Amino acid sequence: MYTEPKIVTKPNLSYRSHISFHFNGKRFREYNGNRLKIKIYPNYASSIKEKDRLLRQLLFEFKKSLETGWNPLIVDEPIIEINAEPIPSLEQLFLEVEATKLSSPLSDKYKRNIKSIVKQFLAFLSTEEKCSPLQSLKLSRIETFLNQFKSSATNYMNIRRMLGLFFAEFERKKYITVNLILNTPRLKPKAALHKIYTKEQLIPLLDYLKKSNPDLYLCCLLSYSCMLRPHIEIRLLKKRHFNDDFSTISLSGAENKSARVRVVSVPKYLQTIIENRLSKVQDPETNIFTLSNHAFNEYYFNLIWTRLKSDMSKNGLIQSEQTIYSFRHTAAIDVYNRTKDIHILQQLLGHSTMIVTLKYLRGLGELNSQQLKDVLPVLELV
Known part of the structure; x- marks a missing residue:
């Protein structure tokens, strides 16, 4: 019964x-x-x-x-599944995904972020939670972890995004059926306005950099003239990236952020500078800054800029929030103001889609001001 x-x-x-x-x-x-x-x-x-x-x-x-007559009082002999795989622990799954990501062709900065989030999240969890199956992890625990990073909405969303990368992979591999990260609160980061350089600033600032540090000067000139990204694309440039008369730069998909082949033109005034620097260099693998087969570390240009920043500010050459990247931003606004063609700007910036370029212009404040000003209602008063 x-x-x-x-x-x-x-x-x-x-x-x-x-x-x-x-x-x-x-x-x-x-x-x-x-x-x-x-x-x-x-x-x-x-x-x-x-x-x-x-x-x-x-x-x-x-x-x-x-x-159908099953008797729970009768204890069957356990069936040993010889080929049964043990259920992996939460910690094992995180380390598994981390290893996969670190072996992928991602940027060094992205890999550092991956290692950082794994280290922080596993340190936050208890020993019991790390040894338990992933499915036993509660949404409340993830929210408690994320709440530690609410010093700013941007910081919170960056951590949430990196943690979400792992849970998306767990869902793809069928370890979970629901991505818990999608159920955590979102915060809206405040848009930061990237200041561009005025025409009056550009020449005096470049002259100062030319005298203070020729490498930083060349980096900023390339960023403005060719709209390349300073710390990855420009820093790693070699002689082989230029054609014979130094009029174009060609980057493979693995050498730029868009992951597509990118060919950019070099203005005449910059061709002369590059040619003077590389005229006696024979090895195509020579880096254009160090003039050796090794590049400066990824923080080199930022370090030099930081050392010169206080002097540049004191002399009125730069304002707050103006950086090395501001040269690329300034060039983008200049091209857009002259052409009003977002497709051309997309190609010059090396963006993967036009949507990225639109976001870029909004981030610079351009679409919020100039474009809107041009389409304001017209009224002829008698």
Whole structure:
């Protein structure tokens, strides 16, 4: 004799829900489908909705078994699955994805961010949580972790984005059915206006840099004239990237952010400078700054800029929020104002899509001012 099985649960993922019934006067609590040799684990669910679904499925299986004569008092010999794979722990899965990402052709900065988020998240979790299955991780724990980074919306969203990279991969590999990161709150970062240089600033500033540090001067000139990115594309330029008369620069997909082949023209005034620097260089692998086969480290130009910044500010050459990247921004605005052609600007900037270019212009404040000003309503008053 047995009583009707029923679900015992609470709307809380941390509560261990179960199926309850009595058989021959003895009470049974079944938390999973192991007794029926079926893989149903409600308490590993990553959402209340999924947990309720699995509980209903588990209830159905126990009802069906009891109706067909199953006796829970008879203990079967356990069936050992020789080829059964152990359930990986949360820590193992994070380290697995980390290793995959670090072996991929990603930027050094992106890889550092990946290693940082893994280190921070695993340090935040308890030993028990790290050793538990991924499905047992609660949304509340992820939110508690993310709340540590609310010093700014930008910082919070950057951490959320990096953590989301892992959960998206877990979902793709079917380790989870619901990406918990998508259920965490979003914060809207405040748009930062990137200041460009005025025409009156450009020549005096470049003259100052030419006298103070020729390498930084060349980097800024390339950023303005060719709209290349300073710290990756420009810093790593070699002689082989230029054609014979130094009139074009060719970068492979692996050598620029857009991951596509990029060919840019070099203005006449810059051709002369490059030619003077590389005229005696024979090895095509020679870096144009160090004049050796090694490049400066990725922080080199920022370091030099920081050392000169206070003097440049004191002499009125730069304003706050004007940086090396401001040369590329200034060039972009100059081209847009002269052409009003976003497609041309997209090609010059090396953006993957026009949407990226539109966001770029908005970030510089251009689409919020000049373009809107040009289309204001016209009214001729008598």
